[in-house]
Amino acid sequence: MRVLKYAILGLLYRQEYSGYDITSQFKQEIGQFWSAKHSQIYPELRKLVDEGLIEFRTQIQGEKLEKKMYTITDNGRQELLAWASQPEPLPETEKDEFMLKMYFIHTLSLAEARALFEDQLQQRRAKLADLQQRYEELMPVFVSEEDKENHSDGTKGNQASDKVSPLQFSNPHLGHYLVLSKALAREQSYVDWLERHVKLFL
Numbered sequence: 681m682r683v684l685k686y687a688i689l690g691l692l693y694r695q696e697y698s699g700y701d702i703t704s705q706f707k708q709e710i711g712q713f714w715s716a717k718h719s720q721i722y723p724e725l726r727k728l729v730d731e732g733l734i735e736f737r738t739q740i741q742g743e744k745l746e747k748k749m750y751t752i753t754d755n756g757r758q759e760l761l762a763w764a765s766q767p768e769p770l771p772e773t774e775k776d777e778f779m780l781k782m783y784f785i786h787t788l789s790l791a792e793a794r795a796l797f798e799d800q801l802q803q804r805r806a807k808l809a810d811l812q813q814r815y816e817e818l819m820p821v822f823v824s825e826e827d828k829e830n831h832s833d834g835t836k837g838n839q840a841s842d843k844v845s846p847l848q849f850s851n852p853h854l855g856h857y858l859v860l861s862k863a864l865a866r867e868q869s870y871v872d873w874l875e876r877h878v879k880l881f882l
């Protein structure tokens with residue numbers, strides 16, 4: 681399935697973007713949880729135009745530079761909704777090469793096993809810290825307008841440490857919040873598991 685097709689339609693669902701904007705979105709945001717080959721984006725845009733799912737207008741930039749600004753068509757919106765509303769089967773088992781090494785842990789000496797395990801713990805902690813930082817940066821947009829009004833005096837709520845979902849379905853950042861909070865939960869659980877077992881190697 682051309683999942684990239686839906687990722688592009690999803691981006692264009694809310695607003696107009698240039699090919700460059702779409703590539704940036706993949707680098708900065710979507711690419712954090714959905715890897716795509718950036719070289720595939722322009723061919724995919726061309727295909728979507730041919731299929732009538734998106735269209736573009738040419739915008740003049742400066743003296744002679746032109747850029748294509750893409751928008752979704754009604755057909756594109758329909759295809760996106762047909763895809764997004766479909767129940768999603770579980771993905772194939774995730775390939776975590778570290779876990780394969782764990783399965784074969786007895787190929788290593790105790791010291792080698794400890795080094796491998798501790799290195800993984802360090803990397804997972806760093807990743808968790810990055811995600812936590814991202815979450816705190818985004819906290820202001822994750823808080824509903826209603827909550828902002830209620831707590832504008834700063835007496836309670838709106839702390840990044842409030843890990844309860846402050847969002848309503850109507851919040852346009854709900855999707856981002858869901859993806860990011862899932863990543864946080866996953867990394868926290870990975871770190872917890874590593875910390876619980878590191879003593880096996882001491």
Ligand code: FER
Pocket residue numbers: 709710712713811814856859860862863
């Ligand atoms: C983000 C930063 C990180 C984000 C997602 C991630 C959607 C990570 C996701 C993952 O590791 O699964 O802003 O936004």
